[in-house]
Amino acid sequence: MNFTFSASRLMKAGEVRELCKEMRNNPTLLLAVEVKARNKMNQMKLVQSA
Numbered sequence: 001m002n003f004t005f006s007a008s009r010l011m012k013a014g015e016v017r018e019l020c021k022e023m024r025n026n027p028t029l030l031l032a033v034e035v036k037a038r039n040k041m042n043q044m045k046l047v048q049s050a
Contacts, residue, residue, distance in 0.1 A: 023030045
């Protein structure tokens with residue numbers, strides 16, 4: 001699986017590595033983040049189509 005993360009602020013390389021390590025070690029957390037992102041994208045699509 002390939003995932004892309006975006007940050008709302010600039011992060012140091014160490015912070016990015018720590019976040020990636022945490023996501024790899026906890027697939028449940030990764031799934032929760034993915035579901036949240038998909039829901040947000042779907043909401044944005046609904047707003048654009050209306």
